[in-house]
Amino acid sequence: MNERDALRALAADLPHAGDDAAVVDGTVITTDMLHERTDFPAGTTRYTAGWRAVGASLSDVAAMGAAARAAVAVYADEAFDREELDRFVAGAVDVCEAVDAEYVGGDLDEHVEFTTATTAIGRVTDAGGVTRSGARPGDALCVTGEWGRSAAALRLFTKGEDAAVERANELFRFTPRVADGLALAPSATAMMDSSDGLARSCHQLAEASAVGIELDRDAVPVHPAVEEVAGDSAERFELAAHFGEDFELLCAVPEEEVAAVGAACPAGLTRIGTVTAEPETGAPRVVADGDPLPDRGYTHGDE
Amino acid sequence: MNERDALRALAADLPHAGDDAAVVDGTVITTDMLHERTDFPAGTTRYTAGWRAVGASLSDVAAMGAAARAAVAVYADEAFDREELDRFVAGAVDVCEAVDAEYVGGDLDEHVEFTTATTAIGRVTDAGGVTRSGARPGDALCVTGEWGRSAAALRLFTKGEDAAVERANELFRFTPRVADGLALAPSATAMMDSSDGLARSCHQLAEASAVGIELDRDAVPVHPAVEEVAGDSAERFELAAHFGEDFELLCAVPEEEVAAVGAACPAGLTRIGTVTAEPETGAPRVVADGDPLPDRGYTHGDE
Structure with a gap:
């Protein structure tokens, strides 16, 4: 097992x-x-x-x-x-x-x-704990911060040069999104952190909530460090969506509350897609720009 | 280090x-x-x-x-x-x-x-947490339960026979003394569990409280399983006092409260000695029947 x-x-x-x-x-x-x-x-x-x-x-x-x-x-x-x-x-x-x-x-x-x-x-808080299972069709799918910093850090560690390693260490020292989580708690219908990467986290949240997700690839906020290490936009999306360990938050928020709650998030909140009705059996649960987004991590390779 | x-x-x-x-x-x-x-x-x-x-x-x-x-x-x-x-x-x-x-x-x-x-x-509780540092000269030094069960278990594991191993497993499954700790909390001036053995725990409690301890060796309650594996009373005391990992409680209790609080301890409470004034520099901190009790564990051997 x-x-x-x-x-x-x-x-x-x-x-x-x-x-x-x-x-x-x-x-x-x-x-x-x-x-x-x-x-x-x-x-x-x-x-x-x-x-x-x-x-x-x-x-x-x-x-x-x-x-x-x-x-x-x-x-x-x-x-x-x-x-x-x-x-x-x-x-x-x-x-x-x-x-x-x-x-x-x-x-x-x-x-x-x-x-x-x-x-x-x-x-x-009085609002209670936010689980992964409450997302509803029509909610906006949002993320905090910028994605891919740990992927970028790993490439910089591999370089081994002092400056690269120092930068990699900085990137590894993320700020846990506690303040953002507290700001989101009264509004978010579902929330989780992104230990396993954006793609896998989307699948987990969608499965726990019995919903589907439509993702807009270009909307995913990519960390500037990813630009330093990635060749093209496909590789940037790969690092931002499939690597993981960015420790950002992924959440579902009612459409009309996104602006207000986003303004209260110190790390910023970006709308990257929409929660949809649960797909029929056999249909993809998470779709990015119309194509199925695989439930796949990057480093772990245990799809 | x-x-x-x-x-x-x-x-x-x-x-x-x-x-x-x-x-x-x-x-x-x-x-x-x-x-x-x-x-x-x-x-x-x-x-x-x-x-x-x-x-x-x-x-x-x-x-x-x-x-x-x-x-x-x-x-x-x-x-x-x-x-x-x-x-x-x-x-x-x-x-x-x-x-x-x-x-x-x-x-x-x-x-x-x-x-x-x-x-x-x-x-x-309302009484607050009990630390190791509040023991006062004149307090009774007490322990819960019976000592040496983990030492006995280790010897039984070593035998390797099915019945011995089964008995050793039973001995390893101690009941954490939570109910006893709660009963003791309002009275105990200092308390700790016995991860490192009775002798070492006495030293730690005495040091934290800046006091001395006089121990009565015969008063230490020895677990019946120790009788099964130990040859004589010296070996029994060795296993009960120096082995450790019995997860019983060691505490200091005002003399006049020992009887009442002991009656409220499901595992039983035994008075094994007295808290004394802090010894002068160079004098032993913990004395058992008049002899210095070494600050020594049994298995770890890292005195």
């Missing part, structure tokens, strides 16, 4: 699992694990790793439309270098501060590979 | 870290990571692993005198076997139910070794 099937099986067993985060008595809780080999390319500083790992969990809190409160992390490595550990903690503290949360420590563990497990908690 | 020094360094940096759990706005949060190689002896079932891993985090909630609310876990392995995963989740669900908490899922991750990272949250 692969990770995706196993996750689906788990979600069926646990009523609170399967969304970006669980909600218990108004408290949102979410946890992730990242590894050096798979998640931190050569050149990733420990500061960036701390920022990004804790940020990934805070992004799940944001995706529920909740206020971030605190985060903890387990830092596991073969040995503990005080400076590296301090840098990791500094990154964790700084990403928490960026979203008005508090980094409150965690645990250390000796392990064969640098691995970190992060957990964030938050509080849902 | 070893794990212990690194933890001390971290605790100095982060005001909320260093105790069993952090408290943020009345919410307790705590996280741990366990590995197959170091934490789950051959013969440990996935059901036991799920119970024990999530139980370890719930024990930290108990140690704060807080009510447990929910837990999450990351389950990382080379591959995902549906039955093993289901058993792990069943263990996690059952240990949560045992302490009136809810298991709300988590994440899966492909990894070189079976590894689990668990996080539990809880709520402190």
Whole structure:
């Protein structure tokens, strides 16, 4: 069983699992694990790793439309270098501060590979937590920020030059969209973060909501860094739509509320398509400019 | 830098870290990571692993005198076997139910070794969270339950016979002392769980509270399973005091409240010693029957 099937099986067993985060008595809780080999390319500083790992969990809190409160992390490595550990903690503290949360420590563990497990908690607002399952035909499909920054970062890490690696580290240190999630919570009918890329996230949101999606490819906001590394518009769309790990928000918003709620999003809100009625069996669930958009990630290749 | 020094360094940096759990706005949060190689002896079932891993985090909630609310876990392995995963989740669900908490899922991750990272949250009562640092000279030093069960379990796992392994699994599935922690919270001046063993925990509590401790060796309640595996009383004390991972509570309680609060502890409360004034520099901090009790664990051997 692969990770995706196993996750689906788990979600069926646990009523609170399967969304970006669980909600218990108004408290949102979410946890992730990242590894050096798979998640931190050569050149990733420990500061960036701390920022990004804790940020990934805070992004799940944001995706529920909740206020971030605190985060903890387990830092596991073969040995503990005080400076590296301090840098990791500094990154964790700084990403928490960026979203008005508090980094409150965690645990250390000796392990064969640098691995970190992060957990964030938050509080849902009076509007309640926003799940993936409430999108309605006619809603506008919107995204925060700009897409493809992690894809661009990965290419820059591969270059290995100091300046490229430094730029890649900057790109890896995304701001979790907590403020945007809070602004969107009262309006959004469905919301999630984009861990698996825009295309796959569209499929997940559409499936959870039992709707279809029509996407306008040219409307997808592409991060300027993608221009630096991509040759043509097809490659830019590939990096922006299929790579993932941008930790932006994807949401459905009633058409008449898009302008007002968008103005309240610090990262900006872009309308990239429309929620449609659930397609008939066999018809594509997500369509981009009239063509089926495959449910495909970029790096993971486990379609 | 070893794990212990690194933890001390971290605790100095982060005001909320260093105790069993952090408290943020009345919410307790705590996280741990366990590995197959170091934490789950051959013969440990996935059901036991799920119970024990999530139980370890719930024990930290108990140690704060807080009510447990929910837990999450990351389950990382080379591959995902549906039955093993289901058993792990069943263990996690059952240990949560045992302490009136809810298991709300988590994440899966492909990894070189079976590894689990668990996080539990809880709520402190009106009495507030109980830390390690409030013990006062004259307080009674008390423990919940019986000690040495994990040490006994490890010896039984090593035997490898089916009956011994089954018994070892049972011993590994401890009940987190949440109900006891709640009963103790209004009275205890200091409290912690015993991850590192009784001896080391006494040193940690005494150091955090700037006090000394006088221990009565014969008063330490030894788990019946220890009798099955230990030859004499010295070995029994070694297993009960220096092994660790029993996840019982160690606490300081005003003398006049011991009887009443003990009666409210489902696991039972035993007075094993007395809190004394902080010893002078160079004098032993923890004394057992007049002799210094070394700050030493059993398995870890990293004194």
